Amino acid sequence: MDVEGLKAIGAALAIGLGAIGPGIGIGIIGGKAMEAMGRNPEAAGNIRTNMILAIVFAESVAIYALVIALLLKFV
Amino acid sequence: MLKKLFTVRNLVILLLVVALFVVSGLLGLKVPPPEVSLAAEPVLHIGGFAVTNALLTAWIVMIILVVAALITTRHYPKDLDNAKNSDLVPSGFSNFVEWMVEGFYGFSESVAGKWVTKFFPIIMTIFLFIVVSNWIGLIPGVGTIGLLEHPASGAEGFAAKGAILTAQPAASGAEGFILVPFLRAPSTDLNFTVALALVAVFMAQYFGVAAQKLGYFKKFLDLSGFKQGAFMGVIQLFVGVLELISELARIISYSFRLFGNIFAGEVLLAVLAFLIPYVVSLPFLGLELFVGFIQAFVFMMLALVFFTLSTIRHGEEEHH
Numbered sequence: 001m002d003v004e005g006l007k008a009i010g011a012a013l014a015i016g017l018g019a020i021g022p023g024i025g026i027g028i029i030g031g032k033a034m035e036a037m038g039r040n041p042e043a044a045g046n047i048r049t050n051m052i053l054a055i056v057f058a059e060s061v062a063i064y065a066l067v068i069a070l071l072l073k074f075v
Numbered sequence: 076m077l078k079k080l081f082t083v084r085n086l087v088i089l090l091l092v093v094a095l096f097v098v099s100g101l102l103g104l105k106v107p108p109p110e111v112s113l114a115a116e117p118v119l120h121i122g123g124f125a126v127t128n129a130l131l132t133a134w135i136v137m138i139i140l141v142v143a144a145l146i147t148t149r150h151y152p153k154d155l156d157n158a159k160n161s162d163l164v165p166s167g168f169s170n171f172v173e174w175m176v177e178g179f180y181g182f183s184e185s186v187a188g189k190w191v192t193k194f195f196p197i198i199m200t201i202f203l204f205i206v207v208s209n210w211i212g213l214i215p216g217v218g219t220i221g222l223l224e225h226p227a228s229g230a231e232g233f234a235a236k237g238a239i240l241t242a243q244p245a246a247s248g249a250e251g252f253i254l255v256p257f258l259r260a261p262s263t264d265l266n267f268t269v270a271l272a273l274v275a276v277f278m279a280q281y282f283g284v285a286a287q288k289l290g291y292f293k294k295f296l297d298l299s300g301f302k303q304g305a306f307m308g309v310i311q312l313f314v315g316v317l318e319l320i321s322e323l324a325r326i327i328s329y330s331f332r333l334f335g336n337i338f339a340g341e342v343l344l345a346v347l348a349f350l351i352p353y354v355v356s357l358p359f360l361g362l363e364l365f366v367g368f369i370q371a372f373v374f375m376m377l378a379l380v381f382f383t384l385s386t387i388r389h390g391e392e393e394h395h
Contacts (some may be wrong), residue, residue, distance in 0.1 A: 049182070053380065056373050060328040066335045067327070074113045 011072040018065020025058035115264040116255045129264035136207045147172045187383045202375035209367030212260025221256035262337040272329035275378040283385035
């Protein structure tokens with residue numbers, strides 16, 4: 001197998017495996033936020049902004065994986 | 076239900092889509108899959124300064140924003156003290172802008188408290204700039220109309236039929252072409268997002284110093300732990316180093332979050348357009364509109380939260 005092919009597999013593995021954790025995390029955050037909104041609908045706006053913030057922090061792990069994937073693919 | 080689907084308008088749209096398929100089939104127009112280029116390509120040179128297509132589009136975005144601001148504030152009376160009530164009532168576009176700005180101002184106030192007057196101009200500018208930058212890439216023609224140029228050595232080009240690129244590889248001997256678009260969404264260029272991230276991170280330090288003077292830097296170099304023995308002192312020093320690293324990592328996460336989301340979205344749209352043309356891209360265009368808005372909002376909100384955090388004295392949470 002040539003270097004290009006190995007690089008492509010490496011990039012795909014980097015982003016693919018790196019997306020698992022944030023995916024689970026975002027799912028938990030979203031689910032818990034829905035639960036909280038259901039219990040206390042008045043606080044929905046506040047919960048939503050905090051939920052987005054938490055999602056963003058979970059997502060940034062996936063972003064680091066994306067950085068590695070892009071580095072492997074293009075640099 | 077079914078009756079509502081068969082309106083004249085929908086029929087015309089259906090016919091147009093079918094006609095597009097037929098025409099592109101008859102003409103044999105088969106364009107190559109888009110060249111995914113991570114870096115923005117230079118399109119014109121001013122002196123020794125190469126202007127890339129992303130930079131050009133960023134200038135267009137600025138013009139759009141300035142014109143929108145002028146239109147919004149055009150009919151505001153100059154002399155506010157002697158203005159009649161009826162002169163102050165916004166209408167149309169400026170009504171929409173006032174509603175939006177007021178909504179964001181209220182939201183920012185709930186996060187930043189008394190600092191909102193300092194933070195709001197910066198974060199709102201960032202938000203508007205990013206959201207227009209994200210959406211401009213979704214306009215048809217941006218990223219698809221451009222000059223045919225010879226690819227850099229190593230990459231393979233395609234044969235061109237007149238002004239249109241075809242999917243056939245270039246004939247042996249002759250040099251092929253690739254498309255270099257005139258316009259490209261600024262958020263798909265890493266330079267743009269890193270610049271915004273640097274501004275956001277620097278302003279967080281600025282507001283930290285403005286709020287707590289030199290006490291802000293205690294966050295990075297905390298010697299107070301030595302009062303509780305050498306071990307705690309070393310731990311506090313190490314925490315300071317971690318704070319410094321997290322501050323620097325913010326530049327990366329800010330910039331790559333925006334860049335990654337928008338760039339991936341553009342690539343997704345381009346790839347889908349080649350799987351099944353005209354039809355399948357449509358729901359994803361809607362998705363990209365949403366993603367563009369959310370990413371701009373997230374960038375704004377993170378900047379707001381980090382500005383606010385840096386104005387709060389470090390360790391205030393522990394000893395009330």
